[in-house]
Amino acid sequence: MASSPLITFKAGKCAFASRKVTPDPTPGYLYLYSEDDLLHLCWRPRSAPASDPEMDLLMIPGDGTFHPLVKNPGSESVESPTTGRIFVLKFSSSSQKYYFWMQSAPQNKDGKLGLFSARDQKIGQVIDALLQGEEVDIEQEAREIREGGQGDDGDDGGDADAMEVDHGSGLTRQETGGAGQDATGGDPREEGEASREGGADGGRAPTDTNSLVQNFLQSLNQPTQTRQQQQQHQQDIPYTTLPELLTPATTLPFISSATPDQIDTLCSMLPPELFLLAQESNSTSSSSDPNPTPAAGEAAIEALSLEQKKEIVVRALRSPQFQQSLGSLTVALRDGGLPMIGEALRLDIEHGGVIRGGSMPLGGGRAVEAFVEGVRRTVERKEREAKK
Amino acid sequence: MSGGWNTIESDAGVFTFLIESLGCTNIQFEELISLDPESLQELNPIGVIFLFKYPTNSPHPTDKPLDGEFDYAALEPAQQSSTEEDGEQPVWFAAQTIQNACGTQALLSVLLNKDSANSEDEGAKVDIGPSLRDFKDFTAAFPSDIRGEALSNSDLIRSVHNSFARSSPFASDETRLATGDDDVYHFIAYTSINSTLYELDGLQPAPIRHGDPGACPAEIFADAVVPVLQRRIERYPATEIRFNLLAMCQDLRVRAREAGDMEGLAREEEKRREWRWENALRRHNFVGFVGEVMKGVTGMKLKEGGWGKWVEDATASTKARMEERKRKGEGGGEGGGEEMDVDMS
Numbered sequence: 001m002a003s004s005p006l007i008t009f010k011a012g013k014c015a016f017a018s019r020k021v022t023p024d025p026t027p028g029y030l031y032l033y034s035e036d037d038l039l040h041l042c043w044r045p046r047s048a049p050a051s052d053p054e055m056d057l058l059m060i061p062g063d064g065t066f067h068p069l070v071k072n073p074g075s076e077s078v079e080s081p082t083t084g085r086i087f088v089l090k091f092s093s094s095s096q097k098y099y100f101w102m103q104s105a106p107q108n109k110d111g112k113l114g115l116f117s118a119r120d121q122k123i124g125q126v127i128d129a130l131l132q133g134e135e136v137d138i139e140q141e142a143r144e145i146r147e148g149g150q151g152d153d154g155d156d157g158g159d160a161d162a163m164e165v166d167h168g169s170g171l172t173r174q175e176t177g178g179a180g181q182d183a184t185g186g187d188p189r190e191e192g193e194a195s196r197e198g199g200a201d202g203g204r205a206p207t208d209t210n211s212l213v214q215n216f217l218q219s220l221n222q223p224t225q226t227r228q229q230q231q232q233h234q235q236d237i238p239y240t241t242l243p244e245l246l247t248p249a250t251t252l253p254f255i256s257s258a259t260p261d262q263i264d265t266l267c268s269m270l271p272p273e274l275f276l277l278a279q280e281s282n283s284t285s286s287s288s289d290p291n292p293t294p295a296a297g298e299a300a301i302e303a304l305s306l307e308q309k310k311e312i313v314v315r316a317l318r319s320p321q322f323q324q325s326l327g328s329l330t331v332a333l334r335d336g337g338l339p340m341i342g343e344a345l346r347l348d349i350e351h352g353g354v355i356r357g358g359s360m361p362l363g364g365g366r367a368v369e370a371f372v373e374g375v376r377r378t379v380e381r382k383e384r385e386a387k388k
Numbered sequence: 389m390s391g392g393w394n395t396i397e398s399d400a401g402v403f404t405f406l407i408e409s410l411g412c413t414n415i416q417f418e419e420l421i422s423l424d425p426e427s428l429q430e431l432n433p434i435g436v437i438f439l440f441k442y443p444t445n446s447p448h449p450t451d452k453p454l455d456g457e458f459d460y461a462a463l464e465p466a467q468q469s470s471t472e473e474d475g476e477q478p479v480w481f482a483a484q485t486i487q488n489a490c491g492t493q494a495l496l497s498v499l500l501n502k503d504s505a506n507s508e509d510e511g512a513k514v515d516i517g518p519s520l521r522d523f524k525d526f527t528a529a530f531p532s533d534i535r536g537e538a539l540s541n542s543d544l545i546r547s548v549h550n551s552f553a554r555s556s557p558f559a560s561d562e563t564r565l566a567t568g569d570d571d572v573y574h575f576i577a578y579t580s581i582n583s584t585l586y587e588l589d590g591l592q593p594a595p596i597r598h599g600d601p602g603a604c605p606a607e608i609f610a611d612a613v614v615p616v617l618q619r620r621i622e623r624y625p626a627t628e629i630r631f632n633l634l635a636m637c638q639d640l641r642v643r644a645r646e647a648g649d650m651e652g653l654a655r656e657e658e659k660r661r662e663w664r665w666e667n668a669l670r671r672h673n674f675v676g677f678v679g680e681v682m683k684g685v686t687g688m689k690l691k692e693g694g695w696g697k698w699v700e701d702a703t704a705s706t707k708a709r710m711e712e713r714k715r716k717g718e719g720g721g722e723g724g725g726e727e728m729d730v731d732m733s
Contacts, residue, residue: 253688
């Protein structure tokens with residue numbers, strides 16, 4: 001891959017249509033790197049490898065500018081006229097514009113979601129300076145940002161790795177799914193909040209894509225305009241839902257015919273508590289540790305017979321909680337969560353779940369269809385690979 | 389500004405583990421299927437939580453409750469010395485500020501008035517635990533609206549509450565979407581405080597007293613509350629009654645053990661296991677599991693040659709359901725007539 005990025009920060013793409021800027025929920029990085037004395041400005045989803053940016057623009061020095069989108073130019077406070085912090089990339093050589101939104105948690109306490117903190121502004125200034133071809137001591141700037149930017153209100157509401165600077169040690173991002181501290185895929189208006197609510201899930205900060213999806217689902221609790229806007233742009237198809245696909249009539253035969261390996265995998269995706277409960281006999285007290293460790297869960301799974309494990313899986317499949325989760329996952333797919341869910345589950349989704357030729361995630365019935373097709377494609381590929 | 393409160397189910401298991409997580413031990417909830425005085429007496433309840441449909445469009449007279457009397461005197465913040473002498477405790481009452489918190493608020497209304505530290509009723513010793521006691525002390529001198537704010541701003545209470553939230557983001561919105569008449573569900577609490585029967589409803593300006601002061605010692609609470617609840621239920625059209633009644637009582641396992649009732653104990657232990665099972669699933673993120681199930685079912689269907697039919701059948705079933713809905717006059721979605729066509733059962 002090309003040389004290491006000069007500067008990277010958490011940002012999302014935006015779609016721009018009829019004077020409306022619509023943020024794309026996919027968590028991503030905007031970064032600059034230099035190769036053969038040429039500057040590249042790139043954007044990629046956070047879970048994609050660094051060698052594969054979705055957007056890679058060659059920047060001629062002085063051609064591009066990178067500024068915050070502000071509602072009151074010239075005023076002291078730098079604030080976007082939107083519920084998020086938006087940067088605009090413009091070119092003197094063309095009328096093309098790109099919009100990006102900052103995905104790091106907003107640092108101000110007033111709830112002004114469009115307000116750029118000193119740190120936020122600095123990031124923009126560094127990038128703009130680089131685009132002008134200026135010599136920028138990035139180490140120095142980064143230090144200033146880290147030290148000075150912590151607490152416009154005396155509170156570190158921001159995240160420590162909102163911005164990454166290459167220290168020459170080859171900062172390559174090879175995550176295949178692990179997202180940052182408060183990565184969310186939700187509506188940018190809820191970016192800061194949703195990540196905090198994610199802590200309600202057992203108090204763990206999201207470090208895996210499952211939690212990322214959970215945060216996204218929770219962020220759907222707040223009504224979003226982006227959903228409506230997305231649906232207006234696409235022609236949808238009537239399709240079906242996960243609850244209607246995965247009825248007990250369908251799933252139970254699968255369990256009866258499943259291999260022990262498949263059953264074990266399914267068990268590892270259920271809460272360990274279920275297996276510990278199965279181990280308890282009727283006469284013992286039911287007040288053991290309510291938060292069993294994964295190790296305890298694994299031990300319990302191993303102690304059970306295949307039949308017992310199947311019983312537990314079947315019970316889970318029949319539970320109202322599972323049915324509800326199928327419903328909410330369907331809603332998440334329909335509302336733009338397909339790219340993220342596809343990545344979380346490592347599925348071969350066509351075009352990564354975005355509309356062909358663009359960057360908007362599929363929505364509505366089309367998204368569910370792409371999901372179901374993606375699962376089929378993945379299964380077929382695995383079959384082929386297993387036969388080799 | 390407080391963080392968000394998610395909706396939780398009004399389920400005996402949820403509420404029991406919720407208060408346990410807040411540090412209150414030896415108390416559980418039991419669901420009552422019907423308003424039957426005998427079964428309620430059996431439980432020897434310290435309070436009752438009543439969940440019902442709250443009509444937001446009918447005008448609600450606020451100077452006088454539909455039943456009972458507003459007890460504004462009980463709103464007076466604690467006057468430490470005088471109440472201790474009288475043997476009376478101040479009533480802990482909070483105004484409701486967050487819709488989604490109302491279940492938790494209702495059960496706290498009972499708990500914080502039953503704190504064994506100052507309850508004169510022998511049969512009503514409840515150990516509410518240090519966290520809740522701190523919260524109670526902290527809010528003792530506040531007026532009811534500030535108490536409500538304090539509750540909605542309590543990180544501890546909110547985070548415990550949210551940890552029981554449903555995984556579906558549209559849980560209780562379903563009713564609103566389906567019927568479109570903007571009714572919400574509301575929780576209120578009934579309990580005996582200072583031997584008086586009170587109805588504690590955070591949306592009302594004050595605690596509501598039913599019957600005369602001193603006429604309802606804790607021992608007869610079960611008897612006294614039944615007619616009050618019956619009158620409440622009768623206010624609603626018979627066809628529309630959807631209510632839920634949860635009794636708050638001593639941990640039934642402890643009671644069974646003390647009575648030497650081994651069979652009863654085994655039953656209660658089994659019930660606890662059920663609750664733990666449900667709660668484990670409630671808190672669980674099913675994304676990975678759904679992915680595996682989808683892959684497994686897809687593999688099976690491909691092998692059988694039935695993949696296409698499987699998807700077709702499901703699509704037909706969805707279509708039929710959507711048409712049924714349109715026929716009934718529900719729906720009306722956003723963005724091109726596409727509604728959230730996901731059935732939440």
